[in-house]
Amino acid sequence: MEKPLYPSTYMRITQGYMMGTHIDSYAIDEAGKDTGISSLKAPFTGVIKKIYKSDANEVWLESVDKVLYPDGTQDYMTILFVHDNNVDNLFIGQVINKGTEFYQEGVKGEASGNHCHIECGQGKFTGTGWHQNTKGYWSINNGKKPEECLWIDDSITIINDMGYNFKKIIPVATTPPTEKPAETKPSQPTTPPTEKPAETKPSQPTTPPIEKPAETKPSQPSTPATTEPKKETTTTNKPKLIFTCSKDDLYAINLKKGQKLYLE
Numbered sequence: 001m002e003k004p005l006y007p008s009t010y011m012r013i014t015q016g017y018m019m020g021t022h023i024d025s026y027a028i029d030e031a032g033k034d035t036g037i038s039s040l041k042a043p044f045t046g047v048i049k050k051i052y053k054s055d056a057n058e059v060w061l062e063s064v065d066k067v068l069y070p071d072g073t074q075d076y077m078t079i080l081f082v083h084d085n086n087v088d089n090l091f092i093g094q095v096i097n098k099g100t101e102f103y104q105e106g107v108k109g110e111a112s113g114n115h116c117h118i119e120c121g122q123g124k125f126t127g128t129g130w131h132q133n134t135k136g137y138w139s140i141n142n143g144k145k146p147e148e149c150l151w152i153d154d155s156i157t158i159i160n161d162m163g164y165n166f167k168k169i170i171p172v173a174t175t176p177p178t179e180k181p182a183e184t185k186p187s188q189p190t191t192p193p194t195e196k197p198a199e200t201k202p203s204q205p206t207t208p209p210i211e212k213p214a215e216t217k218p219s220q221p222s223t224p225a226t227t228e229p230k231k232e233t234t235t236t237n238k239p240k241l242i243f244t245c246s247k248d249d250l251y252a253i254n255l256k257k258g259q260k261l262y263l264e
């Protein structure tokens with residue numbers, strides 16, 4: 001889901017919302033890097049719904065899909081651009097890809113200097129796209145604060161944000177690389193011995209364990225095997241205690257040929 005990006009590479013807001021000619025609207029004036037004419041990018045992939053050339057070359061761009069607002073809202077978005085000196089390059093139904101420069105700052109419509117009047121509205125293009133507000137100014141339908149609609153990122157240089165708290169898109173590209181090596185590290189120690197692909201990993205861990213016990217088995221039996229026979233031989237050489245004499249007396253004992261009698 002696209003995150004609508006602030007349409008100007010340089011943010012230099014010269015008039016905020018709810019003030020001056022923007023009273024009773026969430027419109028802002030974006031003047032770009034300097035007093036010259038800067039280009040504006042499509043904040044999202046959208047389709048042009050309306051072009052109003054008889055006033056200030058107003059253009060309404062509606063998102064082709066729902067977008068993710070910085071405040072968490074997931075909905076379509078319509079954005080209004082105003083003051084381009086010439087919009088003959090644009091037509092209704094035209095699809096503009098996100099990030100494409102398609103609109104220019106200008107002074108069309110009695111603007112005091114090169115800038116672009118921008119208004120964001122939540123949802124699809126509705127009605128005529130705008131309405132006359134309580135102060136007599138024409139304002140986009142379903143208007144919403146720009147910082148609640150547009151994101152910023154490291155590609156945007158902020159000269160004047162008018163104190164609005166625009167939410168920054170945190171690059172996610174740096175996170176996966178650190179997570180991936182962490183995941184493969186524990187499996188790598190077992191892999192190097194065989195250097196086989198990850199698919200054979202399950203069989204590899206089972207193999208080494210089998211080999212290891214197999215190596216220890218021959219050594220273990222050999223050790224006790226050598227000591228046990230020695231014990232047997234030593235016991236046969238040593239005299240066996242048959243009985244302990246409880247008192248001084250004469251004892252008669254039958255000995256068979258070859259048997260030995262030890263007394264101590």
Ligand SMILES: [Zn+2]
Pocket residue numbers: 015021022027028029116117118
């Ligand atoms: Zn304005």
